[in-house]
Structures are given as structure tokens and as C-alpha cells.
Amino acid sequence: MKWYGLLFLAVVLFLTAMATKQVLLNLIVIGLAVYIYKYGSPILFKEYDEKRKKKLEESEAVREAAKTALQSGNLLRKK
Secondary structure, rough: OOOHHHHHHHHHHHHHHHHHHHHHHHHHHHHHHHHHHHHHHHHHHHHHHHHHHHHHHHHHHHHHHHHHHHHHHOOOOOO
């Protein structure tokens, strides 16, 4: 719950900083965003990261299979 609160705070501060054009508040928001990205991202986006990693592994397997098929030359030969 801590990370969702910090994320909400960052969004609210960002919107406030944009509306009031306060540079100091923008710097605070940037620092908070870096902190959330570094330490909170694995907690906040765990499911998304797992799905993304699985899709990347599957696409890498397809890429390797396509690469092997193209290198062997059997793909474009007529039978």
C-alpha cells in the first residue's frame, strides 16, 4: 500500500507542479519518481513485468527459429 500511496502522491505533486509552474516542486517530483522507479517498480508492476518477460522469451525463441531456418536455406527452396 505504501508504494501506491507514493505513486498517487507523485502524480498529484506533478499535476500541482505543472499547474503552478513551480520548479522546486518539479525537482521533488523527479526525485520521487526516480525513487519509485528504482525501488517500487518490482512491487507495483510485478505481474506486468512477468508477462512482459514471458512474451520476450517467446519472441526470442521465434526469432532464433526463424534465424536458423533462414540460415539453413530450406525455407525458400522449392521441393
